[in-house]
Amino acid sequence: MTFFPRALAETPATPGLPIEWEETNCLLCGGRRYKCLTEAPDASANGQGLWFAVVQCQECGLCFTNPRPSPSAMVQFYPPESYPPYQSRPERPARWFHGWHWLRGDAERKALARVGQGRLLDFGCGGGSFLKRMDGQGWQVTGLDISATTVCRVRADLGLRALVGSLPHPDLQPESFDVITMWQSLEHVHAPREVLREAHALLAPGGQLLVAVPNIDSLPYRWFGPDWFGLDLPRHLTHFTPMTLALMLERAGFRIKSLRMVRHPKWLHWSAQQAVRHKRGPYWHRWLTSRPAASAASWYSYLSRQADCVLVTAAK
Ligand SMILES: [Zn+2]
Numbered sequence: 001m002t003f004f005p006r007a008l009a010e011t012p013a014t015p016g017l018p019i020e021w022e023e024t025n026c027l028l029c030g031g032r033r034y035k036c037l038t039e040a041p042d043a044s045a046n047g048q049g050l051w052f053a054v055v056q057c058q059e060c061g062l063c064f065t066n067p068r069p070s071p072s073a074m075v076q077f078y079p080p081e082s083y084p085p086y087q088s089r090p091e092r093p094a095r096w097f098h099g100w101h102w103l104r105g106d107a108e109r110k111a112l113a114r115v116g117q118g119r120l121l122d123f124g125c126g127g128g129s130f131l132k133r134m135d136g137q138g139w140q141v142t143g144l145d146i147s148a149t150t151v152c153r154v155r156a157d158l159g160l161r162a163l164v165g166s167l168p169h170p171d172l173q174p175e176s177f178d179v180i181t182m183w184q185s186l187e188h189v190h191a192p193r194e195v196l197r198e199a200h201a202l203l204a205p206g207g208q209l210l211v212a213v214p215n216i217d218s219l220p221y222r223w224f225g226p227d228w229f230g231l232d233l234p235r236h237l238t239h240f241t242p243m244t245l246a247l248m249l250e251r252a253g254f255r256i257k258s259l260r261m262v263r264h265p266k267w268l269h270w271s272a273q274q275a276v277r278h279k280r281g282p283y284w285h286r287w288l289t290s291r292p293a294a295s296a297a298s299w300y301s302y303l304s305r306q307a308d309c310v311l312v313t314a315a316k
Contacts, residue, residue, distance in 0.1 A: 019050075020070040027192055027238055028248050031059035034066065040226035040233050042077070043274060052233040054216075060247065063216050063239035071190050077235055078147060118178030121202065123195070124185025125162060128154035135160055142177075144169060167198035175204045182211045184309075187236045196252035203316040209254060212262060212311040217241035219301040220268050220308040223288075224281065227274040229267035230308050242310045254314035261307035268301075268308070269294035 025032050034055040042050045055066045069077065117138040122131050125143030127150065135141045135158075143162035145151050154162040163171055166189060180199045189195050199209055214230030215221075216239040221228045231239070240248075246256050272288035275281045287293045301307045 018073075019076075020073040021067045022070045023067045024064065024190075026057035026060060026062055027064050028062040028244060028251070029057060029060040031057045033058040037063055038226050038231075040231050042233055043227075044077075044232075044235075050234070054231065054233070054239055060244065061241070062244045062248075063241075065234055065237045065239070068190075068237055069234055074190075074234070119176060119204075120179045120181065121172070121177045123167065123180060123182045123199070124188065125154060126150060128158050128160060128162065130181070130183060131160050131162070132158050139179075142172075144172075167195045167202070172202055174201050175207075177202050178204055178207050180207070180209045182209070182213075184212055184214070186211055187213045187238050187240065190237060192238050193248060193252060196248060196254070200253045200316055205316060207316045208257070209249075209314045209316075210311065211245065211249070211314070212309060213238075213240045213245060215241060215261070215306075215308055215310040217243070217306065218308040219304065219306040220264075220271060220298070222306075223285070224271040224275050227271050227278060227280060228308070229264070229271045229274075240310065242312075245310060245312055249312060249314045254316065257313045257315050260311050261302050261305055262309035262311050263298040263302040263307040264309055265291070265295040265298040268298045 026034065034057050037054045037056045039051055039053045042052065052065055052068070054063055056063045068074075118140065119142075120134055120139045121142045121144060122134075123144050125131050125145045128143055131141045131143045131154065141160055143151065143154050143160060144165065144167070145154075145162065146164070146166055148164045151162045151164045154160055163169060180203060182199075186192050186195065196209075203209065214232075214236065216230065218230070221230065230236070242259055246259060249256060268288060269291055272285050272294060275285045276289055288297055298307065
């Protein structure tokens with residue numbers, strides 16, 4: 001089924017580079033029947049007023065951005081000087097009440113302690129703060145990122161091994177890693193199934209993959225819809241649920257070991273601010289622009305297992 005979003009037709013001509021669009025079949029099952037789930041603008045500082053559509057496969061339920069900019073056209077949506085994950089910042093100490101740090105730290109401790117110190121690949125390493133921390137704990141680390149500028153910074157400023165590109169990568173050998181991490185990066189790639197298959201090949205027997213992605217089957221998405229921070233169009237190309245992430249991992253050959261919710265009070269706070277700014281949604285969205293209310297709401301989403309992020313540990 002061909003689907004062109006209404007909003008795309010209304011997109012104004014932009015002063016930037018021309019965008020090459022592509023339509024895709026379902027990224028999980030290859031199905032061609034999908035329905036529009038939502039439409040939303042690029043809410044980043046360089047958004048240029050462009051709108052994008054998220055569709056849902058009628059066969060397997062996977063949600064994905066469609067149509068989408070081609071891989072070469074996508075570069076302009078990641079300005080290295082202003083895209084936050086590409087900035088190298090010192091990590092602030094984890095605080096127990098910040099769900100992400102606490103739960104990610106907990107998952108890391110449990111998953112990484114079992115395999116001990118070994119060889120670790122961070123897919124989508126960004127500014128390299130996670131690599132630096134793991135290097136400090138004795139891990140033999142390698143970073144991989146699509147941005148050449150960012151990778152150069154990781155090498156020059158942090159002195160760590162980092163490669164430019166995606167998976168598969170010609171410089172990475174099969175069964176050469178004990179752990180692969182994908183912190184908020186799998187949703188950015190054009191072919192997630194192929195990336196996971198390659199990650200499976202790169203892991204040594206018994207190796208582990210840790211994947212964290214935004215969860216579109218969450219209360220924050222239901223509350224805020226197009227204003228939900230986790231959409232981040234068009235940079236997020238796949239919009240996973242716990243079920244579709246687990247399915248894709250299993251089809252790539254992985255065995256699911258654990259699946260946890262992770263809450264992001266800051267995402268919720270930002271989403272509420274966007275919704276109020278755009279005058280969308282009910283009046284109570286205003287309450288969530290207060291940080292304590294956003295934190296309480298994110299705890300509620302976490303405790304009801306509908307938080308806005310999901311973290312899976314999978315084994316080869
Ligand atoms: Zn499908």
